[in-house]
Amino acid sequence: KRKKKKGKKGEKGKTSSLLSPVLVETFVITFLAEWGDRSQIATIGLAASSDPVGVTIGGIAGHAVCTGAAVIGGRHMAEHISERAVAIAGGVLFCLFGAHSLVTGLEE
Template identity: 35%
Template sequence: MIATILLSFGVLFLAELGDKSQLMALTFSLRYRWWVVLAGISVASVAVNLIAAGVGHFLGAALPASAIAVVTALTLLTVGLWTLRDALSNADESGDTPPPSTRNAFLVVISAFMLAELGDRTMFAAAALAVDNSWLAVWIGAVAGMVAAGALAIAVGKFAGKHLPERGIAIASGLLFLFFATKTLLDAFATGLDGWTSAGLALVVPVLVGAGIGAWKLAPRPRAEMTEADQSAKALP
């Protein structure tokens, strides 16, 4: 059993390196508290790998990949637009942007990770391991591997976040989620594209949105209304 746990840990950890789930963990860590992201990843990993180790190979064949991709993309798109809205709506306010509530952040992380992992290569890897090994050992090792990969991404995100402005982090996070949403759809429906081509095409959306945000911020603003002091001075004879 120990050997199966170690095998599952290694396979899932390596499968997660550079995967969209690990990149999502890094992106979430730029926006939310690290322990909220890690807790959400842990809960999602427990649920997804339980499905994979138990009936993953049957469930994966039954669920249409296109439907999963659409729901995942819509979730990521919503999170991205929500993040950009919060960042831009506070662009002219002084002080730090208040952090999202812990409950909302936790639910967002869980839902995004569960949807991203359904039908992903890591889920099928866990299901394949469970065919000839103890499902319990595979489940334990797979959960540990996914959480370890997520923790690594969170650590990188938090280290980078200390050297970047908060508003810039929020805007970058929102654009990354738009990239993930677009790439998810391309991978599901444009199956003839290789990984690099789909990634390049997916970059078009965040680049265009980022250019629009930059143009909006550089556009001349209307003159501010006069202050009370200016109005009083103007009223004097």
């Protein structure tokens, strides 16, 4: 009988779960969406005039609450509405907003 070693395989499992595809995808999407956002600009302004540690903690806490609410809300919606229905509704709204912009013109 050969004994199985638990060394490197277990360590690899921990690392791969830490850098799972969904974690990396979520990080990249959130990072790119938030870069240059109004909330980031406001945070820069606060950090320039206030305690940077307090601004950092407050910003992280606020973002965590908003993201947590989105995750919980999305999970709840997924139980009641199909992904196809959400995609169709999003497409229809996108077309309606585009048509509205064409009709009213872009205001400067």
